[in-house]
Amino acid sequence: MELLETQDPDKKRLIETSERHKHELQKEVKAMSDKTEQIVKNALIIGGTLAITYLIVSQLGGGSSKKKNKKAKSKIVREENEEVIENDQDAYSPPSFLSQLGDRVVSQATLVLLDIAKDKLAEYLSNRKTKE
DSSP, X not given: XXXXXXXXXXXXXXXXXXXXXXXXXXHHHHHXXXXXXXXXXXXXXXXXXXXXXXXXXXIIIIHHHHHHHHHHHHHHHHSOHHHHHHHXXXXXXXXXXXXXXXXXXXXXXXXXXXXXXXXXXXXXXXXXXXXX
8 A cells, every 4th residue: 555655646745744734733732731731730839838838837826826815815704803904914915926937938938929920920921922
């Protein structure tokens, strides 16, 4: 059969054209899958970073202060009016250093991740515009 295909120039040209189109389609599919894979990886990295940051901050700063405040409030309610004022002032304490540090870390991480997301979005839109 190859002998017949190579003898007819029209068939040979059509087969070469078909092979070339096939290779171009394969290249485009591979490029699209690579881009999709990169986007998914970036999304997972950003989401994972946000989740880890949230867990670290919640473990460092937030968990025990709520329980202490509830216990202090219930104790204040039971005492007399004069003692209530004194205990209320004693129960209030400024936020701890770790809590403040955690808030700052969360703010900075959020800004960095938003900046990365902005850059990736701008890159995606510029690539899309150049292809069209």
